[in-house]
Amino acid sequence: MSRKSSASLFSWAPLFGLLFVISILLPYAKAETLRLDRGEFIFDQNQPPPTLPQSHWEPVKLPDNWDLSHPFRGGSGWYRFSFTLDHSPSDLWAVYLPRLSVNAQVFINGQLVGSGGRFIEPISHNSYRPLFFSFPGPLLHAGENQIALNLLGFAQEESGLSPFQIGPVTALKPAYNSQHFREVIVPTISFTLLLLLSFILFIIWLRRRQETLYLMFSLCGGFSTLYTAIFFIQEVPWLTHHQWLWMELTAAMWYVYCLMLLIHRFVKVQRPSLEKFFLIYTIVGPILIFFLPSPYLFRAFGILGLGYCAVSLYILFTIYQYRHQCLPSETWLLFFSILFSALTGYHDLAYMLHSRHEIPVFIFYWGSTVLGIAIAFLLLLRFDRSLILFETLNRDLNSLVAEKSRTLAQSYQERQTLEMRQAVFGERERIMRDLHDGLGGYLVSAMVQAERHPPQLRTLQQTLRSALEDLRLMIDSLDGDPTDLTTQMGSLRERLESLMESSGAVLHWQVEDSPRLPLPSTSNTLQLMRMVQEIFTNIAKHSHACHVFFSVGARHLEVRDDGEGFDVSTTRSGRGLPHLYSRAQQLGITLNISSSSSGTTLHLTW
């Protein structure tokens, strides 16, 4: 979530607030309606409306809170109200009961017009919602009419009835709708919203177990939604009224306890002993209350709640104390939403501990909902911030990697340059050596021959030609692929040809596919070429051959002539043969020479 979108969330808040205020201030319809607040009351289990003598009924004024009017009494009670009408209405009328506890059904002139649901366990719960029963107007007649209301209440639980209205549906419906929206729709929405948020944060926590904040929130949210359920759920299967009430109020206690844990983690303080104390308080308190007689349940929770009052004050103080741990906006949003939540809690506690005539409206769920949304918002902001942090770190890491790669590439390049320089140096050294061994020697001889008196022109010409041939060999070895022995051999032929021609021999040439030296390199190829050149020079000088057969294959080279031949054992020292042998050895080549009077064969294998 980006900062921009969170800002736009803020900008929507005033609009929601405005809608809320409008819904509260909607004018209550007055015209044509009757407000009933004076009548008679009797405890009676019978159905339908009791017809006991007038003396058994006692007068009552609404609001009638049983905790005050009938302490420690519960069960089925009957209210009776009389009113007169000028004429019997023809349109649709309704009874609108803004507040009662716990359940009610209404009879008009002895006729049942509506019921809030079941009167035996598991009963229907209507304590925190308005009831609205419509009926046909002709049910009322001109003159006196009677409305009887059967109320199911529980001792010491703020049971009772508030003033209610009767009138045409069109006149009463707007007020009912507005109250229904506030007390049923809004809790339903906040229940759904908080449940969803809790679920999302719980999923986040499952993937990031070290972030206990998310778990705390989902627990808080879970308990808060459980508590909120009391306001809009009418029918609770399996549970009796008291079990349901006990579960709801216990959820509220757990909610406050988890909130404390959440805040501790949010402002990063560790108070394990305090947490342990309140954990025991939160476990033991409700369990003890569970075994109390039911009339004491509500009040006991009120007393237990005082402990949580203290917790809320402590939480507020802690946030204030550690306000520097968080961003100021975070701190104050948290502080004020907790303050709001706490105030709603105090309001409800005050009602639970001290009964008044009116039937109470409990508003703690407002506080817990607002706080839940605020905290979820803060957590999402934190999540956003950690994402941004992660992105920044990632970017830094990437640039670091890029930097390292650059350095690596640079050093690789440097190494390559160095290697290339070394290769160039090696090559240069080789050329120097070749020039010295070949061309240099020939040129020195040529100079000596030219300086003699008279100059030995014929020898000089031969020497110079040899120098040129050697230079050609060198150029061949430098020009192109040194491992391509085929082409090197082919190039050599032109020169051998002229050499053979000058000595009167015919060269028979055969080159098979791709001869390859064991160690192919420019230098080795040149050495081999020099050997071949030398062999042919010897043939031209000494053999008097008519035919010379040259053949080369992948792993051998053979030169055969039909000349005079020589004694291999005695001629070892002369004719440059030792030179040939040592070159062959250097190249890892085996040289075999066989000679007879009918010719000589030189065989090189590798």
Add this chain to the structure above:
Amino acid sequence: MIPPTQRNSVLIVEDEPITRDRLVEAISAHPLLQVIAATGSLRAGQEAFLAHPPRVALIDLGLPDGSGLDLIRQIHDSQSLTESLVLTVFGDEQHVVNALKAGARGYLLKDSSFTTIADNLLMLIDGGSPINPKVARFLLGQFGEWEKSTPMTPQITLTEREKDILNLITKGYKRNEIASLLNISNNTVGTHIRRIYEKLSVHSNIEAAQEAVQLGLITNGR
């Protein structure tokens, strides 16, 4: 004695006087050849060519006032009957291939014997072209690359026969040996080589044109 007008005219462009004189001497000695001009600079060579286009031009690349390649290109583009040979000391790939791309019909080693010089010139006139193993290897490699990289028309790819001939040349076989190995005439071998050279220069021209277009596009784009 063949009258001078029926001899094949030769132009020599070589700045080194001793080599030039030797060439003049070798060519003049042959009854079928006649040197009509021997110059030592690019400019003089160009003038001599324009004045009397010879049958054969022997051209050195490193001239004092420019590169012999320019003259080879000029001759090639002139639509005249003149054919050029590049003069080289070593017959190395660099020299020969550039000259062939510019349109030369072959090369001539500067220290060749008199007979070789004359033979090479006559072979050229007969429609053949001098070649050596290294140039053959280069051609095989170059055409192979072109075939791999770009789809080409059959006119500028090598035929199987042409490849066979180049392969044998690479191994050092002579023209007559190749002819008998492949059961063709000596002249046919020469014609094949000449055709390969033509393909090389055609392809080089296309390539140069494409490069120019690409450069032009880049320049226009900016």
